[in-house]
Amino acid sequence: MMNKLLSVISPAYNEEDCVQELARRLKAVAASLADRYDFEFIIIENGSRDRTQELLMEIHRSDSRFKIITLSRNFGIEGALTAGLRAARGDAAIIMCADLQDPPELIPDLVSKWEEGFQNVYGIITARHDEGTLRKFLTQRFYNLINRVSERPIPSNVSDFRLVDRKLYQTVKQFTEHGRMLRTIWAWAGFRSIGVPHERPPRPGGRSTYNTFGAIGFAFRAIASSSTVPLKIIPWIGLGLSSFSFVLLLGFVVRWIAEAVPFNGFGTIVALLLLLFGLLFMILGIITEYIGLIFEDTRNRPLYIIESTVGIEPTAYLDSGLGQ
Numbered sequence: 001m002m003n004k005l006l007s008v009i010s011p012a013y014n015e016e017d018c019v020q021e022l023a024r025r026l027k028a029v030a031a032s033l034a035d036r037y038d039f040e041f042i043i044i045e046n047g048s049r050d051r052t053q054e055l056l057m058e059i060h061r062s063d064s065r066f067k068i069i070t071l072s073r074n075f076g077i078e079g080a081l082t083a084g085l086r087a088a089r090g091d092a093a094i095i096m097c098a099d100l101q102d103p104p105e106l107i108p109d110l111v112s113k114w115e116e117g118f119q120n121v122y123g124i125i126t127a128r129h130d131e132g133t134l135r136k137f138l139t140q141r142f143y144n145l146i147n148r149v150s151e152r153p154i155p156s157n158v159s160d161f162r163l164v165d166r167k168l169y170q171t172v173k174q175f176t177e178h179g180r181m182l183r184t185i186w187a188w189a190g191f192r193s194i195g196v197p198h199e200r201p202p203r204p205g206g207r208s209t210y211n212t213f214g215a216i217g218f219a220f221r222a223i224a225s226s227s228t229v230p231l232k233i234i235p236w237i238g239l240g241l242s243s244f245s246f247v248l249l250l251g252f253v254v255r256w257i258a259e260a261v262p263f264n265g266f267g268t269i270v271a272l273l274l275l276l277f278g279l280l281f282m283i284l285g286i287i288t289e290y291i292g293l294i295f296e297d298t299r300n301r302p303l304y305i306i307e308s309t310v311g312i313e314p315t316a317y318l319d320s321g322l323g324q
Helices: 019-031 052-062 076-087 106-113 133-149 167-174 182-189 210-225 229-259 266-299 314-320
Strands: 004-012 037-045 066-071 092-095 120-128 159-166 193-200 306-310
Touching: 004 019, 004 076, 019 037, 019 052, 019 106, 019 167, 037 052, 037 076, 037 193, 052 066, 052 092, 066 076, 076 092, 076 182, 092 167, 106 159, 120 182, 159 167, 159 182, 167 182
Parallel strands: 004 037, 004 092, 037 066, 120 193
Antiparallel strands: 066 306, 092 159, 120 159
């Protein structure tokens, strides 16, 4: 009886300090499961400016199970993961980052849950050892907010690190939206799911590309792409402001009749105008974000562009229409 195939998909961006250790630890995990599973390791080189590509080629030459997809530039983690998923051939796909903050040694636990019948086995981060207080605070607030507004809430502190059954990832491969966050897509797709708690270790080398303002923008786009609730609350804001303005105007009229004072002064008017204009621009910002998502989809540009591949079958990308 032939072993089942597991596809490990890992984006790498400026990870010259990590990819060799990643390969070593992945090979050790594969050896521990060799009696039941074969492996392919799909590493997506995401426009790195260091020696990541060179080191990946060395790894491939020493072990052909390591397959390389080189993108023409950095297309973000969502573009890179989409490229890897479209090349996967496994009975299940394991998604993890190349910086080793997703510990490869947890893969047997994910596989064990898959063997129990779960089709989406995701990592739940219980502790973050090298993240600052601000990042932890923003991360928690993001999950609280997205779970309030999403059609299908996602577990708090869930990560991209997960195992997804072939039926699930083949289904998600058909999704075409550009403003995507795969964490919310997996939840929306359904299927039998379970979380596996783990601690996120510090990076063994290199520098994180995390940027606070970039992360806030990404979070807002993720919310906009997974929910229409921000649009639905706009009429309620308008109704609330109209009601407040009517009550305020009624109070001014009553005071004018009783005390012959038409209004409380210039400062009151300025404060109200600033409040209203601030809310107006906030509402316009929400609408603009949705218009931007529509614009990206109507342009219909590819989610990624492949510069070259090593070890990937030419037919792997026929379903994406992108070629090689």
